[in-house]
Amino acid sequence: MTESGQYNFAYLDEQTKRMIRRALLKALAVPGYQVPFASREMPMPYGWGTGGVQVSAACLTPDDTFKVIDQGADDTTNAVSIRKFFQHTAGVNVTEHTAEATVIQTRHRIPEQALGEDQILVYQVPIPEPLRYLEPRETETRKMHALQEYGLMHVKLYEDIARHGSIATSYAYPVKVEERYVMDPSPIPKFDNPKLEMAGIQLFGAGREQRIYAVPPYTRVVSLDFEDYPFEASKADHPCGLCGAEDTYLDEVIMDDEGGRMFVCSDTDYCASRRAAGHVGAMGVPVGEDAA
Amino acid sequence: MTPLLKVQNITKTYGARIGCADVSFDLYPGEVMGIVGESGSGKSTLLNCMAGHLTPDSGEVLFDTRTEGLKDTVKMNEPERRMLSRTDWAFVHQNPRDGLRMGVSAGGNVGERLMAVGARHYGNIRESALDWLGRVEIAGDRIDDRPSAFSGGMQQRLQIARNLVTGPRLVFMDEPTGGLDVSVQARLLDLLRGLVRQMGLSAIIVTHDLAVVRLLADRLMVMKSGHVVETGLTDQVLDDPQHAYTQLLVSSVLQV
């Protein structure tokens, strides 16, 4: 049951949603540029996706179908509570199936299944500023973006190689959007970076930092690298233990206290739909038998 | 010959207090200009006005740009001036902490300017960094250490390497040997002199240490209370000072 009597649709008032939509439109018009917005207090702590929740609230319509993933999974506490939040406050349909969703809020992953033109992917962003690591002054980083002074990003990658022998950055791997702005794609694994060039709309919301940015459909997104250390979208070198997929991002799962472990798709919906279609991994059980 | 830098009537005040007043001079390619004077005489103010860190109240700082010849860097737009500061200009701070990235390795510090102008080959960047560490007498096996693990003298040499790696046409230095032990100072001076000679550097060096200018500067400007009171060839000014203040400055050093 919705509680629309008590809350405005999708919790935020219409004024606030309009303000956020203006920021979103500006962000889409200037791909990769961080647009400041007046982030509101949400009934959840910072670090729980308040930026993403505000962006979702500004995007949702009563006809939408909403999906939330956290590290690829629909069933973590964070994903469940955000999904419930919009069920209560907006009364929208929710789903765990990527293909059925019109708005997907995510933390740390891009779904394996390619998104289409009628889908919106909303990212929860903890730290929007890719230059922060080496330049803590906001006045200076804004200037660096304005003047495209991005040498520092490569200093970071240089340090990685000098220390680890290769580019060890594996999450929040910096990208250049449409040959203009350097952007932090939020802490997705670098395996997901190539998927940032997609048909869907990608919106990024940082609540505590009060920034919104976006990547419009079919925008060029290039991962930064060196000529002699090219970018690699690496993943664990295993097939999924449950569905046998060889091209998905995997989580390592500890099985027992004797070192037993298995690798499984981090995208739970993708894995489940493969199993439903009859794919079985080395440690999986064919569909139907496990329920017996 | 066109001067590399043409400073005209630079004045900078802080409220009612004078920073520097009505300073003019030309610097020609390959020349090293020393600016001396007691504490508070306006040396740093003048240097920062020339290097674009401070905006003078009035006056012009004309730099011989590669594409447009002499151009006023005070009126130049910010992107263009920032581009100059990471290509044709270099700035060596008195405190190496102001001129280094303390959280980045020595190699990364030297490589930053290269990457800032588009270097994208790790192997080549590292090779240049190694070469420059060698030139400032820092052992190659320290390349991955952070400056915080270096002595003050090493930090200063690293700052110099980081500034010179892109072959700047003009180097600004504010008390490059200040805050160092005397023996360390001597070694740094020696090194600087070598680099100035080898690279034919054009530089402006601010110091209150007359030994520094004696060793490095072709010409000298003496400042007092924001004004230039005497200028000339270094040896000439130091050996035969005309202005009473310069005489005092020179004799006070001799007494030490």
Ligand SMILES: Nc1ncnc2c1ncn2[C@@H]1O[C@H](COP(=O)(O)OP(=O)(O)OP(=O)(O)O)[C@@H](O)[C@H]1O
């Ligand atoms: N930010 C500031 N605000 C106000 N007054 C300043 C400021 N910076 C410098 N001054 C004043 O301007 C004058 C010149 O200072 P400046 O720092 O240029 O001297 P200096 O010759 O570099 O001295 P030092 O040898 O001690 O470094 C001094 O009277 C100083 O007090």
Ligand SMILES: [Mg+2]
């Ligand atoms: Mg000074």
